Amino acid sequence: MDAFYASCELLRYPQLKGMPVVIGGGRRKEDDLLGKLQAAYPDGEWTEDNFAERLDEIPVDFFPRIEGYTGRGVITTATYAARQFGIGSAMGLMKASKLCPQAILLPVDFDRYRHFSRTFKAIITDIAPVMQDRGVDEVYIDFTHVPGGQREGGRVLARLIQKSIFDATGLTCSVGVAPNKLIAKMASEFNKPNGISIVREDDLQTLIWPLACRKINGVGPKADEKLKGFGIHTIGDLAGRELHWLVENFGKSYGAWLHEAAWGRDDRPVETESEPVSMSRETTFERDLHAVRDREELGAVFTRLCQQVAADLQRKGYEGKTIGIKLRYDNFQAVTRDQTLSEYTADPKQIRQIAGQCLKRVDLSRRLRLLGVRVGSLVKAGTVPAESARYPSPQETPHEQTELLFPDD
DNA sequence: TCTGGGGTCCTAACGCAT
DNA sequence: TCTGATGCGTTAGGACCC
Numbered sequence: 434m435d436a437f438y439a440s441c442e443l444l445r446y447p448q449l450k451g452m453p454v455v456i457g458g459g460r461r462k463e464d465d466l467l468g469k470l471q472a473a474y475p476d477g478e479w480t481e482d483n484f485a486e487r488l489d490e491i492p493v494d495f496f497p498r499i500e501g502y503t504g505r506g507v508i509t510t511a512t513y514a515a516r517q518f519g520i521g522s523a524m525g526l527m528k529a530s531k532l533c534p535q536a537i538l539l540p541v542d543f544d545r546y547r548h549f550s551r552t553f554k555a556i557i558t559d560i561a562p563v564m565q566d567r568g569v570d571e572v573y574i575d576f577t578h579v580p581g582g583q584r585e586g587g588r589v590l591a592r593l594i595q596k597s598i599f600d601a602t603g604l605t606c607s608v609g610v611a612p613n614k615l616i617a618k619m620a621s622e623f624n625k626p627n628g629i630s631i632v633r634e635d636d637l638q639t640l641i642w643p644l645a646c647r648k649i650n651g652v653g654p655k656a657d658e659k660l661k662g663f664g665i666h667t668i669g670d671l672a673g674r675e676l677h678w679l680v681e682n683f684g685k686s687y688g689a690w691l692h693e694a695a696w697g698r699d700d701r702p703v704e705t706e707s708e709p710v711s712m713s714r715e716t717t718f719e720r721d722l723h724a725v726r727d728r729e730e731l732g733a734v735f736t737r738l739c740q741q742v743a744a745d746l747q748r749k750g751y752e753g754k755t756i757g758i759k760l761r762y763d764n765f766q767a768v769t770r771d772q773t774l775s776e777y778t779a780d781p782k783q784i785r786q787i788a789g790q791c792l793k794r795v796d797l798s799r800r801l802r803l804l805g806v807r808v809g810s811l812v813k814a815g816t817v818p819a820e821s822a823r824y825p826s827p828q829e830t831p832h833e834q835t836e837l838l839f840p841d842d
Numbered sequence: 843t844c845t846g847g848g849g850t851c852c853t854a855a856c857g858c859a860t
Numbered sequence: 861t862c863t864g865a866t867g868c869g870t871t872a873g874g875a876c877c878c
Contacts, residue, residue: 440878457846507846510878522878525844541846568849568878653876686852710850717846755870765845769872805847 435587436703437561437574438609438617439594441553442626447603448493453515453536455499458506458526469495493537500534502526505717509541513626546570549602556597561590565703573614575703586610591629615699616641618650637697642669649694656683656691671695708811709751713759714741715805721763724797731804738806739788743781746808750815752777753808756787760795761803769807770794777812784808 446454470479470491479487506526518533529536550569558564561582563575576582582590587610598606605627609620616632619641623630632640646668647657663682665671671679672695680688693699716738722731746752756778757771770791778784788806 505844505846507844509846523845527843528845531843571878651876655875684853711848713848715847757871767873771871773870803846 434575434613434702435577435582436611436614436617437576437587437591437594438611438614438621439557439572439574439591440607440621441549441570441598442605442607446491447489448491449496449512449537451514452493452512453518453520453533454512454539455508455515455520455526455529455536456510456539456541457508458502458504458538458540466491466495496537496539498534499526499530499536499538502530502538505719511536549604552602553598553604553606556601557594560594560597563703563705565705566707573617573703586631586633588629588631595627595629613697613699614701614703615650615694616697619644619648622648634697638669641697642667642672644668646671651690651694656687659683668695708813709749710811711753711755711807711809712742712745712749712751712811713805713807714738714745715759715803717761717803718801721800721802723800731801734804735788735792735806736785738804739785740781742806742808743779743784746779746811747814750813751811752779752814753811754778755809756784756791757807757809758788758791758795759803759805759807760801763800763802765802767803768795771807771809773810777810777814779808779814 467479467481467484470484471477473495504526508520508522508524508526508529510522511520511529515529515533515536518536520529520532520536526538546569553570554564554566554572557572557574561574561576561579563578565573567573576587576590579590584590591608591610595606595608598604607621607625607627608629609617609623610629610631611617611620612634616637620630620632623632623640644667645657646652646660646665647654649668652660659682660666660671665674671691674692674695676689676692679692682688683691716734718734724731754774754777755771756774757769759767759769761767772787772791774783774787784806
């Protein structure tokens with residue numbers, strides 16, 4: 434198989450090119466760009482209607498800076514210029530504001546991302562239909578059977594994809610070309626942004642082995658630390674270890690996988706379709722809440738989370754039978770509890786009831802920073818016998834009073 | 843000073859049935 | 861009847877990804 438890995442660079446403000454920009458956190462009062470523009474140009478030049486089309490024209494000075502940020506937000510993504518300051522994804526915004534106070538802070542705007550994400554993927558499937566979705570801005574492509582795909586080792590096709598995406602969205606895109614998904618993903622990192630990198634089978638030792646193990650998609654911070662403890666720093670070091678040694682130290686499955694990965698072997702196909710396994714909603718509170726003292730607030734949040742999951746399930750046409758909760762205490766320790774029903778459901782009341790039972794099985798004497806509700810073991814709605822597929826209409830259950838949610842003991 | 847939200851997959855422990 | 865091997869579903873936790 435010949436695989437592409439394409440990842441799209443989402444920042445779309447040309448005037449911010451080369452500047453340190455971080456995206457993350459919630460919307461703040463001072464982020465009201467349109468309001469600020471209207472105040473500065475009172476002649477009515479900027480309106481809600483033309484704002485979206487004129488983003489390119491917003492003067493750089495109008496974008497909010499991260500300096501002085503307070504709150505619990507984390508960084509979703511950052512430009513390469515911001516990364517120079519040591520800023521990276523998942524870092525707390527308060528820490529980032531100290532590392533680079535002059536960085537511009539943009540709020541996340543998932544509606545906009547969804548729009549561009551759909552365009553990005555539609556353009557790719559038009560050109561190369563065997564595409565696997567890997568999130569908002571990344572995909573795998575199997576171009577083995579795309580006409581002309583082999584020209585210049587795939588470079589011609591990669592350029593066509595880049596150009597088509599740029600023409601339609603103004604977004605740049607990095608492409609890695611390799612014999613399989615594992616290597617293609619690594620290759621795509623070589624030449625960012627807007628690059629094309631081709632790695633052939635016999636480039637393994639020169640291009641892949643010198644890389645840090647952490648560059649393997651599937652080796653995270655924990656595995657990396659453990660590998661380093663054995664003196665294994667590069668993929669080449671890893672390839673030097675015997676299979677049985679890796680299995681002994683990392684387990685049958687993970688050890689064998691590490692060995693394969695180090696030798697650049699990966700026979701996973703590009704999967705064009707997949708079914709969701711679970712859906713969840715969770716929220717981190719602005720301040721830690723206590724089950725007793727903040728009972729009402731917590732109860733309301735809990736009910737809302739259940740309603741949101743139920744709405745997600747119904748909108749997408751799924752039902753599940755494993756209902757679970759997740760919470761995180763003030764010390765960041767997370768716990769989960771779940772319960773499996775005999776029938777499938779997408780009913781907010783039933784989810785709320787079972788999730789409430791799960792809640793009774795955890796320690797609620799400590800303050801909570803996060804609460805979440807999850808529904809798993811999903812099936813397409815209507816593929817199981819009727820009973821569980823019927824939702825009570827609002828009339829049937831008018832205003833049922835919330836029962837005691839967070840016991841006082 | 844901390845550390846979001848949405849997922850997937852894996853593992854281990856345990857109860858239960860064969 | 862007791863015991864162990866085996867296998868399976870559920871539950872809890874954690875690593876990892878974007």
